[in-house]
Amino acid sequence: MEERKIIHEKLKKKEQEIQSLEEKLRSARIYVQALQDVLKLVDTNSAPETGESALKAGSAVNKARETILRRGKPVHINDLLEAVGKEVTRESRASLTSSIAAYVRRGEIFTRPAPNTFGLVELGHKAVVNPAPPQPPQGFGKIQPSPPVSHDMDDEIPLADDDGSKF
Known part of the structure; x- marks a missing residue:
């Protein structure tokens, strides 16, 4: 009977050990799940340096990026x-x-080194800096004096009704 009690105690001890390990x-x-959730947040909230994970695989924008990478220079649309x-x-150009211009405006992944031409930030392609906007002509917005009005009767045009009779 003593042996039975010893085995029973060992069994109880092992079950407690299993319960502790399961916890x-x-x-x-x-x-692990919490770390994976944090990793997903970090991936969606940060702009990657290369742009690889920011672009959906197989998308036209990702293919455009790969094309520019392959060629190593800015490429026309x-x-x-x-x-x-x-x-x-x-339509396809627009x-x-x-899509690419949205990244250009944010300064991410793509640059626009020339009109309708796109490069990559990671390759060091510089965006074109727009020149100063044209200035309005001198005197623009100022009220100009109107020319003198002539009151000569010869300059006036007689008015008529719809039926052609004069007033």
């Missing part, structure tokens, strides 16, 4: 459209230009 495992899984397998139409 540690559950805690470790929660910790028409050439980008051909490289990504899209027809060069007004669509891709708009």
Whole structure:
């Protein structure tokens, strides 16, 4: 009977050990999940230096980036459209230009070194700095004196009704 009691105590002790390990495992899984959640937040909130993870794989914008990387120099929008397998139409130009320009405005991933031409920040392609806007002509916005009005009767045009009779 003594042996039975010893085995029963060892069994109880092992079950407690298992329960303790399961709690540690559950805690470790929660910790891993929390780290994965934080990693997702960091990925979506930070602008990556290379732009790889910011662009959806297979998207036209990502293909445009890859084309510029391959060529190593800024590329015109028409050439980008051909490289990504899209027809060069007004609509496709507007669509891709708009998508890439959003990154240009934020100073992320793409630059615009020339009109309708895009480069990459990571390759050091500089954006064109717009020259100073043209200035208005001298005297613009000032009220100019009107020319003197002549009251000669010869200059006046007689008025008539719709039926052609004079007033």
